[in-house]
Amino acid sequence: MAKPNGMDCSLIDLQTGEHALMVDMRGGKGLVGRLTSLGFTPGVELTMIQNMGRGPLIVLVRDTRIALGRGEAAQILVKRNDR
Amino acid sequence: MKEIAQDFVPIATAKTINEHKTPLIALAGQPNMGKSTLFNLLTGLNQHVGNWSGKTVERREGTFALNGQTVRLVDLPGTYSLTANSPEEVIAREFILREQPDVVVALVSAANLERSLYLVAELISLPSPLIVALNMLDVAEQEGLRIDVEILQAALGVPVVPLVATRAQGVQELLNVIRNVLNGETVLMPRLPEIRADHRQALREISHLISGYVPDPYPTEWVALKLLEGDSELTQLMQRQLPEEVEQAVHNILIQHDDALMAVASGRYEWIGRIIRAAVERPPIGQISLTEKLDRWAAHPFWGLILLGLVLGVVFWVTFSIGSPIQEWLTTHGIGGLASWVSAALQNAPAWTRSLVVDGILGGVGSVLTFLPILAIFFGAFGLLEDVGYMARAAYVMDNFMHLMGLHGKSFLPLFLGFGCNVPAVMGSRVIDSEKSRLLTILVTPFIPCTARLAVVAFIAAAFFGRYATVVSLGYVVLSIVVLFLSGIFLNRLIFKGERSAFIMEMPLYHIPNWRTVGLLVWQRSLAFIQKAGTTILSFSIVLWVLTVLPNGKLESSYLALFGHWIEPIGNLMGLDWRLTVALLSSFVAKENAIATLGIVLGSGEGTALAQTLIAAYSHASALAFLAATMLFVPCAATVAVMRQETGSWKWTFLNISFMLIVSFAFSGAIYWIATSLEV
Numbered sequence: 001m002a003k004p005n006g007m008d009c010s011l012i013d014l015q016t017g018e019h020a021l022m023v024d025m026r027g028g029k030g031l032v033g034r035l036t037s038l039g040f041t042p043g044v045e046l047t048m049i050q051n052m053g054r055g056p057l058i059v060l061v062r063d064t065r066i067a068l069g070r071g072e073a074a075q076i077l078v079k080r081n082d083r
Numbered sequence: 084m085k086e087i088a089q090d091f092v093p094i095a096t097a098k099t100i101n102e103h104k105t106p107l108i109a110l111a112g113q114p115n116m117g118k119s120t121l122f123n124l125l126t127g128l129n130q131h132v133g134n135w136s137g138k139t140v141e142r143r144e145g146t147f148a149l150n151g152q153t154v155r156l157v158d159l160p161g162t163y164s165l166t167a168n169s170p171e172e173v174i175a176r177e178f179i180l181r182e183q184p185d186v187v188v189a190l191v192s193a194a195n196l197e198r199s200l201y202l203v204a205e206l207i208s209l210p211s212p213l214i215v216a217l218n219m220l221d222v223a224e225q226e227g228l229r230i231d232v233e234i235l236q237a238a239l240g241v242p243v244v245p246l247v248a249t250r251a252q253g254v255q256e257l258l259n260v261i262r263n264v265l266n267g268e269t270v271l272m273p274r275l276p277e278i279r280a281d282h283r284q285a286l287r288e289i290s291h292l293i294s295g296y297v298p299d300p301y302p303t304e305w306v307a308l309k310l311l312e313g314d315s316e317l318t319q320l321m322q323r324q325l326p327e328e329v330e331q332a333v334h335n336i337l338i339q340h341d342d343a344l345m346a347v348a349s350g351r352y353e354w355i356g357r358i359i360r361a362a363v364e365r366p367p368i369g370q371i372s373l374t375e376k377l378d379r380w381a382a383h384p385f386w387g388l389i390l391l392g393l394v395l396g397v398v399f400w401v402t403f404s405i406g407s408p409i410q411e412w413l414t415t416h417g418i419g420g421l422a423s424w425v426s427a428a429l430q431n432a433p434a435w436t437r438s439l440v441v442d443g444i445l446g447g448v449g450s451v452l453t454f455l456p457i458l459a460i461f462f463g464a465f466g467l468l469e470d471v472g473y474m475a476r477a478a479y480v481m482d483n484f485m486h487l488m489g490l491h492g493k494s495f496l497p498l499f500l501g502f503g504c505n506v507p508a509v510m511g512s513r514v515i516d517s518e519k520s521r522l523l524t525i526l527v528t529p530f531i532p533c534t535a536r537l538a539v540v541a542f543i544a545a546a547f548f549g550r551y552a553t554v555v556s557l558g559y560v561v562l563s564i565v566v567l568f569l570s571g572i573f574l575n576r577l578i579f580k581g582e583r584s585a586f587i588m589e590m591p592l593y594h595i596p597n598w599r600t601v602g603l604l605v606w607q608r609s610l611a612f613i614q615k616a617g618t619t620i621l622s623f624s625i626v627l628w629v630l631t632v633l634p635n636g637k638l639e640s641s642y643l644a645l646f647g648h649w650i651e652p653i654g655n656l657m658g659l660d661w662r663l664t665v666a667l668l669s670s671f672v673a674k675e676n677a678i679a680t681l682g683i684v685l686g687s688g689e690g691t692a693l694a695q696t697l698i699a700a701y702s703h704a705s706a707l708a709f710l711a712a713t714m715l716f717v718p719c720a721a722t723v724a725v726m727r728q729e730t731g732s733w734k735w736t737f738l739n740i741s742f743m744l745i746v747s748f749a750f751s752g753a754i755y756w757i758a759t760s761l762e763v
Contacts, residue, residue, distance in 0.1 A: 025345070029313050029315075029344070030168060030585075031585055032344055032345070033164075033166050033168045033312070033313070033344060034163070034168050034585070034587055035587065036164075036344060036345055036348035037163040037164030037166065037168070037201060037348070038163055038198065038587065038589070039197070039198045039201070039352070041345055041348050041349045041352050042345060042349065043349070044352070049375070049378070050378075050382060052384050054483075055384055055482060055483050056479060056482045056491075056492070056586055058378070058382060058479070058590060061198075062195075062197040062198045062352075063194070063195050063196070063197055063198065064195050064198045064589060065374070065378075065589070065590035065591075066587065066588070066589055066590065067475070067478075067479050067482075067492070067586065067587070067588045067589075067590055068586065068587055069482070069491060069585060069586030069587070071585070071586075072585045072586060072587060
C-alpha cells in the first residue's frame with residue numbers, strides 16, 4: 001500500500017514514525033506564509049509523530065511539534081526518506 | 084508607575100525619534116519561548132495590561148530599574164515571523180519601526196533553537212539594536228543538546244545571553260548586556276541573512292524601482308523583501324505610494340518570482356542552518372524525550388480524551404470543594420456582616436439610602452464578588468495547565484468534536500475557561516487565529532454554564548429534587564453543552580456557510596510550571612473580573628434596585644413587578660409566574676442574582692427558608708423549566724459588555740442575545756410541557 005521511496009506524496013500519506021523530506025507546498029498565501037514561518041520549507045526533514053488515519057496529525061519539523069489539520073497537511077508534498 | 088499608567092500613543096501616528104528620556108526596550112519572541120515569564124521577572128507588578136490601540140491584541144508594558152535608571156519594557160505579541168499573517172506580526176514590526184526602541188531583546192529557546200532563530204533572522208535586519216536571550220537552557224540539556232554560546236554570538240554578530248527564566252538565572256547578565264548596549268560600550272556587528280541566490284537579482288531590481296517612494300519609517304531594502312514575500316499590508320501600502328508604471332514594473336517582477344516567499348524563508352533557514360551546525364551539538368538520534376512519552380497518552384485520540392475528562396473532573400472538584408465553603412462563608416459573614424454593619428451605620432440616614440447600599444449594591448455587586456475565590460482557584464488550575472503545556476494537547480484531542488461546529492481545537496480553550504466565568508472566556512477567544520472562528524466561538528461561549536449559573540442550579544435542584552439533585556444538575560450541564568454544539572452547527576451553517584479555517588498549532592514541550600507566571604495570570608484575570616463587577620455590574624445593580632423601589636417603595640407594586648406581570652403570559656408558557664419571570668430577568672445583571680431576587684419577591688430571605696417557600700409555591704415541572712431557562716438565558720451584563728468589546732459590533736452582540744432568548748424559551752417551554760404531560 002505504501003508508495004515506494006523516492007516518489008512524491010502528500011504529508012497525510014505518511015504513517016506514524018515515517019520520515020520524509022519536504023518537496024513543495026500548495027495553498028493560499030496565508031497558509032504558505034504561516035507554515036514557512038513555522039519551519040516548513042523545501043528540503044526540510046519531517047517526521048510523522050502521530051497519524052491515526054483521521055483527525056489532526058502531529059509532525060516534527062526543526063525540533064518542533066506542530067499539530068496540523070488534515071486539510072492543511074494535504075497541501076504539503078513530501079518525499080519519503082529512510083535515513 | 085506614572086509612566087505605565089499613561090494611555091499608549093497609537094502606533095500609527097506616534098513618531099518619537101529616540102526623544103524618550105527613559106530608555107525603551109522591546110521584548111520580542113515566538114510563542115512558547117517563556118516570554119511572559121521573563122517579562123514578569125523583569126517588571127514584577129510594575130506592569131500594565133491593555134490593548135494595542137484599535138486591536139484586540141493584549142499589550143503589556145512595564146518598568147524596571149537598571150542601575151538606578153527607570154527603563155520601559157514593552158512586551159511585543161508572540162509571533163513566529165514578521166510577515167503580515169495576523170495582526171500580531173504587524174503590531175510587532177510597526178512598533179519596532181515606528182517607536183524605534185533603544186534595544187530589542189529577542190527571546191529564543193535553546194530547545195527549539197532552529198525555529199526560534201527564524202524571528203531573529205527577521206529582527207536582525209531591522210534598525211534597532213538586537214540582543215538575543217537564549218532561554219530554556221535547562222530543557223535543552225534535558226534533551227541532550229549542547230550549545231556553544233560563544234560561537235552562536237560570533238555567528239550572529241550580536242550579544243547572546245544564556246538564561247533560565249523559570250529559575251531567574253542569567254537575568255543579571257542580561258541586564259548588564261542591555262546596559263552596555265544602551266551606553267554604547269558594546270558595538271553590534273550583526274551578520275544579516277541573505278535571500279536565496281536565484282532571487283537576489285529580483286530583490287535588487289525591486290529595491291531600485293521603489294527607492295524614493297517608500298514612506299517613513301520603513302527601510303527601502305526591507306520593504307522590497309516584504310514585497311517579494313507577498314506581504315499583504317506592505318503590498319497595499321506600496322500600491323498607494325507607487326506611480327502606475329513603477330507599480331506595473333514591480334508587479335511584473337513579482338509575477339516571475341511567485342515562489343519568492345519560500346525562497347526568502349529558505350534563505351533565512353540556510354543562514355540559521357549554518358549557525359546551528361557551528362554552535363549546536365546534538366545527541367545521537369533515537370532518544371525518546373519526556374514530551375514524546377507523555378504525548379503517547381495525552382495526545383492519543385482515545386486515551387487523550389479520557390485524560391482530559393479526568394483533568395476536567397479534578398479541576399472542578401478542586402475548585403468547588405475548596406471554593407464553595409469560602410464563598411458561603413463570604414456570603415454569610417463577609418457580605419452579610421457588612422450589610423448589618425452598614426444598616427447600623429446608616430440608621431439615621433433616609434431609609435432609601437440604606438436600601439440602596441444594602442439591597443442594591445451589596446446584594447448585587449457584593450454577591451458577585453463572593454464568587455471571586457471560586458474563580459481564582461479555577462483560573463489558577465487553568466493557568467497551571469496552560470503553563471505546563473497541557474492545554475495544547477487538550478485542544479488537539481478536542482479538534483474532532485470542534486469540527487462539528489466548523490471550529491477547530493483551539494476554540495476549546497476559551498470554552499473551558501467559560502466554566503469558570505464567561506467574561507474571561509470571551510476575551511480568551513483571542514488565541515484563535517481566524518476572525519470567523521473567533522466570532523463563532525464568542526457567539527457560543529455564553530452557553531457554557533459558568534460557576535454562577537451552577538450555583539443557582541445547585542440551589543434549586545437541591546430544594547426540589549433532594550438526593551437526585553446532583554443528577555439533575557449534571558443533566559442541565561449536559562443539556563447546555565448539547566445546546567452549545569447544536570447552536571454552533573446551526574450558526575456555522577447559517578451565518579458562516581460552513582467555511583473552516585486552517586488548524587495549525589504548536590505543541591510546546593512540557594515543562595515545570597512557573598508559579599510566578601501562573602500567579603500573575605490569576606491576578607490579572609481576577610482583576611479584570613473585579614473591574615467588571617465594579618463598573619457594569621454595579622450600574623446594572625443600581626438600575627435593578629431602582630426598578631424594585633419605584634414608584635412607592637413596595638416591591639409588589641414596583642415597576643419591576645409591573646413589568647413581570649405584563650410579560651407573565653410569556654412566562655406562563657414555561658410554567659413561570661411573574662416572580663420566577665422577574666428572577667430570570669434579574670439574572671441578566673449577574674446570574675446568581677436569580678436566587679437573591681427570588682428571596683426578595685417571595686419575602687423569605689435566602690437559604691433553607693427560601694428553599695421551603697419554593698417547594699410550597701411551585702411544581703417540579705416549573706422548577707425544571709426555570710432551571711433550563713436560567714442555564715440558557717441571555718448572557719449576563721458583564722459578558723454582554725465584553726462581547727461588544729471583543730466583536731467590535733453591537734450587531735453580533737444583539738444577535739447572540741436574541742438567539743439565546745429564543746433558545747432558552749424554546750427549551751424551557753418544551754421541558755415544562757413534557758414534564759406536565761408526564762405529571763412530574
